[in-house]
Amino acid sequence: xxxxxxxxxxxxxxxxxxxxxxxxxxxxxxxxxxxxxxxxxxxxxxxxxxxxxxxxxxxxxxxxxxxxxxxxxxxxxxxxxxxxxxxxxxxxxxxxxxxxxxxxxxxxxxxxxxxxxxxxxxxxxxxxxxxxxxxxxxxxxxxxxxxxxxxxx
Numbered sequence: 651x652x653x654x655x656x657x658x659x660x661x662x663x664x665x666x667x668x669x670x671x672x673x674x675x676x677x678x679x680x681x682x683x684x685x686x687x688x689x690x691x692x693x694x695x696x697x698x699x700x701x702x703x704x705x706x707x708x709x710x711x712x713x714x715x716x717x718x719x720x721x722x723x724x725x726x727x728x729x730x731x732x733x734x735x736x737x738x739x740x741x742x743x744x745x746x747x748x749x750x751x752x753x754x755x756x757x758x759x760x761x762x763x764x765x766x767x768x769x770x771x772x773x774x775x776x777x778x779x780x781x782x783x784x785x786x787x788x789x790x791x792x793x794x795x796x797x798x799x800x801x802x803x
Contacts, residue, residue, distance in 0.1 A: 654680045658706045659719045659772075659780035662698025663788035665796075671695060672791020673702035676783040677709070684709065687787040688803045689795030698788065699725050700754040705803055707761040716767045721774030721781055730769050733759055 656679045664671035672689035686705055690697070699722040710716070720726055733755065735744065741752045749755060772778045774785065793799045 653715060655715045655717055656710065657717045657719065657780065658703075659778075659784040660699070660702035660706055660725075661721060661774070661781065661784035661788040662695050662700070662702050663785070663792050664693060664695040664698060665792055668692040668694050670792055670795035671698040672788045672793070672795055673698040673705065674784045674787020674789070674791055675702050675706035676780055676787060677706055678780070679714070685783075685787055686803045687791040687794065688801035689791035689793070691795040693795070694751075696722075696724050697751055697754060698791070700751055700758060702784070702788065703729075704754060704758050704761060707758075707765065710765065713765060716765050717770060718767055719770045719772050719778070719780055719784075721772050721785075723771060726769050726771045728755065729758060729762060 656677065659676045662673045670689060670691040671693040672687060674687040677684040703718060703725060736749045741749045743749055772781050774781060790799065794801045
């Protein structure tokens with residue numbers, strides 16, 4: 651029996667930084683797809699990048715191998731490298747300042763403990779179909795933040 655991998659593409663967007671922002675996640679498991687998006691106002695691009703991953707992982711209801719594609723170096727480096735020191739330093743940076751977005755990082759840290767995840771950075775706006783889809787969903791999320799459409803999450 652072959653095990654299927656869940657692939658997730660995530661993206662965040664912000665109209666002004668801070669400003670109205672949105673996040674999007676495109677999930678593919680075998681032949682099944684799912685699209686998620688929502689937004690907040692005010693917020694930042696980095697918060698939306700994190701929220702996209704958190705929201706997608708929150709929809710996974712059983713342990714399966716996961717590949718997360720993100721065009722955010724902030725997310726990829728944060729979760730694979732920086733988080734170890736942040737956790738050890740009680741959510742402070744190396745110069746003893748509070749980690750920005752610590753609330754979201756702590757949520758993401760808890761969620762990732764439940765899964766086997768491979769993190770892949772992809773260049774944004776470079777033709778990767780999953781990334782382009784996540785970007786379009788994040789922009790729909792901006793419309794949610796502006797009250798122009800309901801969330802899909």
